Amino acid sequence: MSSKLLRSQTIIYHLILFFSFSLSVNYFVDLEIINYLSYVFFHLTLIYLIFYYFNFYLIIITFFYGLLFDIFLIDYISPHLISFLVLVIIFYYSKKYLINLTSTNISFLIVFLTLIMFISETLIANLLFNYPINYQNLGWLYITSLIIFFPSLIIFSRIDKL
Numbered sequence: 252m253s254s255k256l257l258r259s260q261t262i263i264y265h266l267i268l269f270f271s272f273s274l275s276v277n278y279f280v281d282l283e284i285i286n287y288l289s290y291v292f293f294h295l296t297l298i299y300l301i302f303y304y305f306n307f308y309l310i311i312i313t314f315f316y317g318l319l320f321d322i323f324l325i326d327y328i329s330p331h332l333i334s335f336l337v338l339v340i341i342f343y344y345s346k347k348y349l350i351n352l353t354s355t356n357i358s359f360l361i362v363f364l365t366l367i368m369f370i371s372e373t374l375i376a377n378l379l380f381n382y383p384i385n386y387q388n389l390g391w392l393y394i395t396s397l398i399i400f401f402p403s404l405i406i407f408s409r410i411d412k413l
Contacts, residue, residue, distance in 0.1 A: 261304050267296050270289075272316060287392060288399060291392060291399060297313065298365060302361065317336060365396050
């Protein structure tokens with residue numbers, strides 16, 4: 252299992268996660284699109300990593316990223332943490348069914364799960380902490396997800412070929 256964790260592709264994906272996390276929590280007022288791109292790219296990378304490079308260390312990693320996103324973005328702990336960990340747990344228990352899917356189906360499932368995660372994070376923040384739902388930001392996240400989905404898959408496939 253440690254050899255799978257230390258492969259060059261996995262290290263690159265973790266560097267992408269760290270870099271996109273860093274960009275998404277540092278708010279650029281003049282370049283707000285950078286925040287949206289990095290936030291969406293983080294989610295796409297995380298879901299891709301869960302599908303293709305799952306190991307138990309990923310549960311710890313998603314825990315820390317969920318915790319840090321909650322602290323830096325909304326000052327409450329749980330929306331990202333809950334949605335990230337629920338995603339990993341659901342994948343763990345359903346991976347025997349998901350393995351039989353084609354790569355095209357998995358690709359569409361990745362973008363669908365990304366959109367579901369945005370909704371769940373927003374709803375959890377609203378229900379638990381009365382955090383207002385910003386439909387404009389949610390719309391920008393959806394649009395950004397659809398725009399960068401195919402370029403991110405191309406990047407991921409090139410990383411996988413290393």
